[in-house]
Structures are given as C-alpha cells and as structure tokens.
Amino acid sequence: MVGAQQNLQLANWAQKGDVLHEFMHALGFLHEHQREDRDLYVTCWSKDTANYVKKGMAIGRYDADSVMHYPDIRGDLNCHNLWAPRQCKRLSNGDKVGLNKLYPPVRQPRVYNPEKGYTDLYYCGRHNMENNNAPFGKISVDGYCGPNNGPNCPSCREYGGIQTWCNDEGSYATQGETGLFYCGRRFTARENERRYHDGFCGPNNGPHCDSCRRLLE
Ligand SMILES: [Zn+2]
Ligand SMILES: [Zn+2]
Ligand SMILES: [Zn+2]
Incomplete structure (x- = not known):
C-alpha cells in the first residue's frame, strides 16, 4: 500500500x-x-x-x-x-x-469479548478451530475456542499473549503453533500419535506430554 x-x-x-x-x-x-x-x-x-x-x-x-x-x-x-x-x-x-x-472494529464489543477459562487462558467461545492446524488432527480441540479449557484460538493467543507456564513436573512449557503447550522434554507418545512424534514434547508442534496436556484441562 x-x-x-x-x-x-x-x-x-x-x-x-x-x-x-x-x-x-x-x-x-x-x-x-x-x-x-x-x-x-x-x-x-x-x-x-x-x-x-x-x-x-x-x-x-x-x-x-x-x-x-x-x-x-x-x-x-x-x-x-x-x-x-x-x-x-x-x-x-x-x-x-x-x-x-x-483496522480495529469500532463499536462491536460483543462480537469479540474473550474471557479467562479454567486453564487461565483467554477464550472467545467461537467455532473457529476444527483442529490444531497440524497433520495429527485434533488434540484437545472440539471446534470451539474454549469456553473454559483446551487450546485457545490464534486471536485469543494474540489477545492474552503467548504463555509460558510451569507444568506439574516442574518444566517450563510454552504454547506452540498448534495451541498446545510444550516443555521440550523427552517422552513416549500415545499409540495413535507416534507417527507425529520425534521423541520430544514440542518445542513448537506435535503431540505433547501428559504433564503439558494437564495444563489445558
Ligand atoms: Zn503477493
Ligand atoms: Zn478465541
Ligand atoms: Zn511437555
């Protein structure tokens, strides 16, 4: 332009x-x-x-x-x-x-009004995430952003900022491009996710470990 x-x-x-x-x-x-x-x-x-x-x-x-x-x-x-x-x-x-x-919308406060869910991430509740934008399909995704748990949509990731949290095994985990959290540690993937697994949790995509999964529950 x-x-x-x-x-x-x-x-x-x-x-x-x-x-x-x-x-x-x-x-x-x-x-x-x-x-x-x-x-x-x-x-x-x-x-x-x-x-x-x-x-x-x-x-x-x-x-x-x-x-x-x-x-x-x-x-x-x-x-x-x-x-x-x-x-x-x-x-x-x-x-x-x-x-x-x-080009921020001027007067539509109800159209996009994200709120924090159980996970402490922001969710808008919209039907805008069919999958994790990844070949493994759906992990913790049901089509909707939240409203209380699971990965949030890219708009809400932008709204709340990309989070880095400590998981219950004491490792720092960051949200990757799939919306899932990853800590980078070595782990064994579940049977149906092995194809997409390189041995590690993330760091940016792929299946995640059980401890990182619990961050989104
Ligand atoms: Zn072009
Ligand atoms: Zn959202
Ligand atoms: Zn992990």
Whole structure:
C-alpha cells in the first residue's frame, strides 16, 4: 500500500485465494515470508527481491497458514519445523488477527469479548478451530475456542499473549503453533500419535506430554 487509491490487478485465472491475497496487499500487508524475523522459521534462497526480501512488519506470531505466505517450494523457500499448511486459499485465523489489529472494529464489543477459562487462558467461545492446524488432527480441540479449557484460538493467543507456564513436573512449557503447550522434554507418545512424534514434547508442534496436556484441562 503506497497511497490512497489502490488498483487490484487479477489474472483471468485468479481464484478466491488470489483475490484475498491481492486485497490484503492493498490493505497494507506484505508477504508473511518477508517478515524481518522470518529466518527463524524459513530458509529462503530466492533471488526475487520483490517477493522474498525481508521488509519488516510482523503482526503476531509467524503464520505459515497465512494467505500471504508463499507455498513451500524447494529452491525458493523451505519451512523449518512448521506444520501450519501453506494454503493460499482462505484467510487464516492469523490473517484475521492481523486485520483486526490494523483496522480495529469500532463499536462491536460483543462480537469479540474473550474471557479467562479454567486453564487461565483467554477464550472467545467461537467455532473457529476444527483442529490444531497440524497433520495429527485434533488434540484437545472440539471446534470451539474454549469456553473454559483446551487450546485457545490464534486471536485469543494474540489477545492474552503467548504463555509460558510451569507444568506439574516442574518444566517450563510454552504454547506452540498448534495451541498446545510444550516443555521440550523427552517422552513416549500415545499409540495413535507416534507417527507425529520425534521423541520430544514440542518445542513448537506435535503431540505433547501428559504433564503439558494437564495444563489445558
Ligand atoms: Zn503477493
Ligand atoms: Zn478465541
Ligand atoms: Zn511437555
């Protein structure tokens, strides 16, 4: 976004995701993989400076699920240890968080009014989390953000800030991209979660240990 009026140019093959992507540019958003902190999350080899060079603006957590994130293509961009899908089709929860931060709703106090649940995380109660945005599907997720327990949605994670808590085994655990807490310790995963388990609890995704699971109950 460089001035007032914005012209959107769409190819005749453009799909809904392309329209959303270009519209987000017009509203001031750069590509997610161009954030200043992107080297922590992706490796970039592309020589295309217009679309890949680091240019700042990071709102919220790095979001590989964003409609502003290019797909993971060998030779241009590779994600490190991130499971959120590179989808290019719809606004992610993180995109909606970014839009609401840059363009806060003026008079709708009831639309988004998160409250603390049993876990001490903030929850909005909305039906906006079908899964953990990860290949293992659903861990402690029933489709709703809260209202009292389980992982909270990305908007509520942004609202309350990413938490680091001490679990009941005395290890510090931080909320990862899946919304689950992870302490980084070695543990044995439950039978149906072994495929997605690398031996450790997190640190950013995958199944979590029983002690970290109890933080969300
Ligand atoms: Zn773009
Ligand atoms: Zn929420
Ligand atoms: Zn753990």
